[in-house]
Amino acid sequence: MGGVPGAVSGVQRVLVVEPSPELLRRAARAGFLVWSLADRGRRGGAHLREVAGRSRGLLLVDTGDAPAVRGAVACAVREHGIAHVLNLGGVRTAGPVFAAAQDAGVAVNPAHTVEVLTDRGALRALLSPHPRLRVRARRAYGGAGVERAVAGFGGQAVVVRSARPGGPRRAELLRGQREVGRWRLGQGGGGQEPFVVEEYLPGPQYAVETLSVDGMHQVLGIIALETTGPPHFVTTTHLYPAPLAGRDEAAIRSAVCAVLDLAGFENGAVRTTVVHGPGGTPRVLACRPGLDRADHAARLVRLAGGADLEEAALRALTGEVPAAVPAGRSAVVGLVCGPPGDGAGDGAGGGSDGGGFDGGGFAGFGAGGGFGAGVLAGVRELPCVAGVEVAGRGVSPGCAAHGHGLVAVVGAGARQALGHLAAARARLAGVGREVT
Incomplete structure (x- = not known):
């Protein structure tokens, strides 16, 4: 990977975007000197205080302001001799972070790579010459452009979604030209937003977590995704490890690495969302370079006893090839209290950038919670974040009555873990009825 400009007596200087305190603890134990970049508007002063206390320096910016993010990264590299930049902010920060790293001479990928992977139109163009990976798609601008693009599919069902990574428009399935008017009305006319209109790909969906070192791609986990289905494909459940037959898993791995x-x-790390369509042929729906703490994949894989995705990504910066770790049990992260009204998933051609949950925080459960260990067997207590109220170590009725959140459970296998999740959802639904 070349020389390391930030190495001082063998110590690596790293800027981590949106780190967790847990990662900062592990980084310190591994001998890294870490500077952190976080969103200045993040809820929870305690979190930022802990991040600041475990960092050599903390940069606070509006992570939705791409020029501000790019400038902060460039300044940190220049002033502190940063050797590597690790993005845990997902698609929201990926573009400006990678661009700033490129400008500063510390990028670890060719300049065009991130743009190709995150821009849906560019990804479809890249894959179009390859029959095994091709998905029929058209780029469109505004509502009128979408209408023309849909007409080009001759009545075939299509999915319309934002072309830009993290675009504001949710995905929607249109079953032919007659539904375009309804879509335009729901989208406020569509403006001049860039869209991709592509063929609808039915079938089960998976999120594939990879980590690459010098072009060697290691699959560290495959997560099964469950969605609400059409028209918006809101992701409701992540299950790891995905219960896949050997041949199907091999086909998915091959497609992602290709x-x-x-x-x-x-x-670096990439999450690739794949649909396993009829005939067992995997098709790539979306790619998202970097890790994203908001999709909870690292926590899910760690709960199952698999690889530590965040620590592996950190160590890979110095050329350490990651090792796949077989999961010892199954883990599930699922929405409770109902999906958000305006969310969007990435299943079957859906709308988010990588099959993550759109909004929602963890509902913390534990032995001292208000629902009882017998009712919530297998549930693991997790930090509560925005949108979920906690009373003691349980969830307040306000969650079930007025919002939604996430819960994580483990089991000896997929069936048991999913059963525990169903029990937690049923209990919370009962609480919601009690307080409405």
Whole structure:
């Protein structure tokens, strides 16, 4: 990976975007000197205080302001001799972070790679010459452009979604030209937003977590995704490890690694969302370079006893090839209290950038919670974040009555873990009825 400009007596200087305190503890134990970049508007002063206390320096910016993020990263690299930049902020920060790293000379991938992977139109163009990976798609601008693009599919069902990573428009299935008017009305006319209109891909969906070092791609986990289905494909459940037959798993791994090779991706983490369509042929729906703490994949894989995705990504910066760790049990993260009204998933051609949950915080459960260990067997207490109220170590009725949240459970296998999740959801639904 070349020389390390930030190495001082063997110590690596790293800027981590949106780190967790847990990662900062592990980084310190591994001998890294870490500077952190976080959103200045993040809820929870305690979190930021802990991040600041475990960092050599903390940069606070509006992570929705791309120029501000890019400037902060460039300043940190220049002033502190940063050797590596690790993005845990997902698609929201990926573009400006990777661009700033490129400008500062510390990028670990070719300049075009991130843009190709995150721009849906560019990804479809990249894969179009390859029959095994091709998905029929058209780029469109505004409502009128979408109407023309849908007409080009001759009545075939299509999915319309934002072309830009993290775009504001939720995905929607349109079953032919007659539904375009309804879509335009619901989208406020569509403006001049760039969209991608692509063929609808039915079938089970999976999120594939990879980590690459010098062009060697290691699959560290495959997560099964459950969605609400059409028209908006809101992701409701993540299950790890995905229960896959050997041949199907091999086909998914092969497709994902082929896409990364075609894009020229060489170093770092990528989440690739795949649909396993009729006939067992995997098709790539979306790619998202970097890790994203908001999709909870690292916690899910860690709960199952698999690889530590965040620590592996950190160590990979110095050229350490990650090792796949077989899961010892099954883990599930699922929405409770109902999906958000305006959310969007990425299943079957859906709308988010990588099959993550759109909004929602963890509902913390534990032995001291208000629902009883017998009712909530297998549930693991997790930090509560925005949108979920906690009373003691249980969840307040306000969650079930007025909002939604997430819960994580473990089991000896997929069936048991999903059963525990169903029990937790049923209990919370009962609480919601009690207080409405």
